[in-house]
Amino acid sequence: MSESVAEPAVTPAEHQQRRLRVVRRGDGVDLEAAQRAVADLLTALGRDATSEHLADTPRRVAHAYAELLAPREFNLTTFPNEEGYDELVLARDIPVQSLCEHHLLPFQGVAHVGYLPGDRILGLSKLARVVELFARDLQVQERLTKQVADWLRQHLAPKGVGVVIEAEHLCMSMRGVRVRGSRTVTSALQGVLREDARSRQEFFALSGVHA
Numbered sequence: 001m002s003e004s005v006a007e008p009a010v011t012p013a014e015h016q017q018r019r020l021r022v023v024r025r026g027d028g029v030d031l032e033a034a035q036r037a038v039a040d041l042l043t044a045l046g047r048d049a050t051s052e053h054l055a056d057t058p059r060r061v062a063h064a065y066a067e068l069l070a071p072r073e074f075n076l077t078t079f080p081n082e083e084g085y086d087e088l089v090l091a092r093d094i095p096v097q098s099l100c101e102h103h104l105l106p107f108q109g110v111a112h113v114g115y116l117p118g119d120r121i122l123g124l125s126k127l128a129r130v131v132e133l134f135a136r137d138l139q140v141q142e143r144l145t146k147q148v149a150d151w152l153r154q155h156l157a158p159k160g161v162g163v164v165i166e167a168e169h170l171c172m173s174m175r176g177v178r179v180r181g182s183r184t185v186t187s188a189l190q191g192v193l194r195e196d197a198r199s200r201q202e203f204f205a206l207s208g209v210h211a
Contacts, residue, residue, distance in 0.1 A: 034062035071136035090114035101138035109167030112207035149188035160191035
């Protein structure tokens with residue numbers, strides 16, 4: 001699995017704001033090999049990969065997976081917490097779309113991401129960017145949840161971080177037990193949001209999740 005890497009970007013007013021150029025490093029997707037693999041899979045499933053309707057399917061599938069596994073690069077900018085804000089900052093219902101690494105089927109839902117600021121605060125849209133950074137991969141929901149929390153704590157140094165993800169997995173709703181509409185809920189709490197019961201309860205209450 002490729003890893004996210006933050007590279008410092010030089011800014012003229014570094015004492016006021018700090019920017020990290022966030023990129024995803026990996027080996028990339030071999031589109032030609034992926035197309036051959038999809039064609040072989042279609043044949044193995046008893047389909048004619050050369051038929052008029054399926055002839056271009058390997059190309060489409062290869063490009064679709066390449067897109068689903070490629071998060072966008074972005075600049076993560078933090079600002080000094082000059083007002084000394086010490087209450088919870090929370091972004092609710094951030095869309096999540098990812099691929100189950102066990103079945104290569106999608107799972108999707110929402111993420112609720114919050115933090116208690118330390119010396120610095122973060123542009124709110126960047127919380128969604130961090131979620132996408134790790135969601136655009138072959139994933140399990142538990143790992144995804146923890147990766148977002150760990151990354152924010154490492155790069156933002158807040159007093160506490162909380163992440164909750166609620167998602168429906170097509171590997172459950174379309175196959176196997178076929179439980180339609182069932183959502184899996186995972187959480188990762190760090191710092192004050194893990195250690196202090198009142199702060200933890202506030203995070204779950206504002207997230208709309210019953211703790």
